[in-house]
Amino acid sequence: MITLLNFFLFLISFLPIAAISFLILDINFALIALCFLFIIWSVLYLYFDKFLLMMLKAREIINTDEQELFQVIKNNSYRHHQALPKVYLYNSSVENFFIFESKKGWIIVLSRKLLEQLDREKKEDLVELAYQYKKSKITKLKTKCLGLSTIYQIMIHGLSKYLKEFVQVLVVLFIISLVDELWAKILVGLLTWGGLTLLQKVWMKIFLINKEEDFKTALYKAFYVFLTFLSKPFFLPIDYILGWSKKIKTSNSLKPFALMNNEVMNRNERIMTNVIITNRNFEQLIISYMERFPIFSECEFESEF
Incomplete structure (x- = not known):
């Protein structure tokens, strides 16, 4: 029973990684990346201790x-x-x-x-x-659960840090991908960048934030909360086993x-x-x-x- 739970936990824990790979990569690259990620995840899973x-x-x-x-x-x-x-x-x-x-x-x-x-x-x-x-x-199952829960907390932390630094760039890239003409891409990109910069300054005024670094910290916390809530269904069974x-x-x-x-x-x-x-x-x-x-x-x- 414990072995079966262990195997099930391994498969479930790999699903978010697989989903992200297919979301951000082309199907062919995603399959190649998935093979490497599967090997890395398997080794990590074996040595969570x-x-x-x-x-x-x-x-x-x-x-x-x-x-x-x-x-x-x-x-x-x-x-x-x-x-x-x-x-x-x-x-x-x-x-x-x-x-x-x-x-x-x-x-x-x-x-x-x-x-x-x-x-x-x-x-x-x-x-x-x-x-x-x-x-x-x-003990072995709980070791795996604690390892999984910890590493996903670190992944959420890392993704939140990445988003706080590059969210403006990512939004601009997404917006310009919606238009076809080169001149339109440049114009839309500049307008979007300017609009986001202005929006940032407005938010800083509203929330009495003086430094840009403090604003990025607030962004990080917002992304962290959002991603944590998003991953809550994943953490619930793990926390249950740990508890x-x-x-x-x-x-x-x-x-x-x-x-x-x-x-x-x-x-x-x-x-x-x-x-x-x-x-x-x-x-x-x-x-x-x-x-x-x-x-x-x-x-x-x-x-x-």
């Missing part, structure tokens, strides 16, 4: 870096009959961790802030949680981290909102988006009574 590590700027650590942690991991691997995972650290302002899985193995990714808060008991509880989560057999969980019984020693992560999830609930109202670096926003889906949210803590 590496892509996510790259986005987190995570660094692998080894036994000599954290001997106590690795000893706990080895004990759990022996007890659960599971392969040893690789361990990565990334920088974050919150105590969080991920588990990524691919065909070659699985990876535990900890924020440095979380690792600093772990004593021996908490390390044992955290690693036990990681192994229980791994046994749920959905789906089978509760894992966990020690109360990890409860403070789970409560903290609930606050982070609420704060980062919509990357679109963060793009609109903040001027944070987009890479930071992507990490915040990824942190919307912490493993701590899937914990069921022991009763204190």
Whole structure:
């Protein structure tokens, strides 16, 4: 079932790329481009764990870096009959961790802030949680979903940046393509360019924007919102899979981290909102988006009574 979902997800995720290729390219070029894109997308899909590590700027650590942690991991691997995972650290302002899985193995990714808060008991509880989560057999699918969701957020960001820079040129090119005569193309092109320039100045006056760069930033945000709404049907099933969980019984020693992560999830609930109202670096926003889906949210803590 998981394999079937994985394959279905791959096909669905490639459809927007195929559609864009046929929209912007001639049919013959589109078919050639599609072959190359299919190969690139297949490789990327297989190695989404590496892509996510790259986005987190995570660094692998080894036994000599954290001997106590690795000893706990080895004990759990022996007890659960599971392969040893690789361990990565990334920088974050919150105590969080991920588990990524691919065909070659699985990876535990900890924020440095979380690792600093772990004593021996908490390390044992955290690693036990990681192994229980791994046994749920959905880690590979969730890795793919997080990778897909993240890369499409980046694509929307990139397309919005492109449009904010070249929207005026694209509109002019579209308008002049509607006329046949050369003199008409030149005249219509000049009139369209002048009209758009005037319209930009009017908008800047209306919205009290003084700098052209600020206007382009506003354009970027507008395009980002529009493209995000346009792609919402694509994100809904992916977000559903990412949010789906089978509760894992966990020690109360990890409860403070789970409560903290609930606050982070609420704060980062919509990357679109963060793009609109903040001027944070987009890479930071992507990490915040990824942190919307912490493993701590899937914990069921022991009763204190």
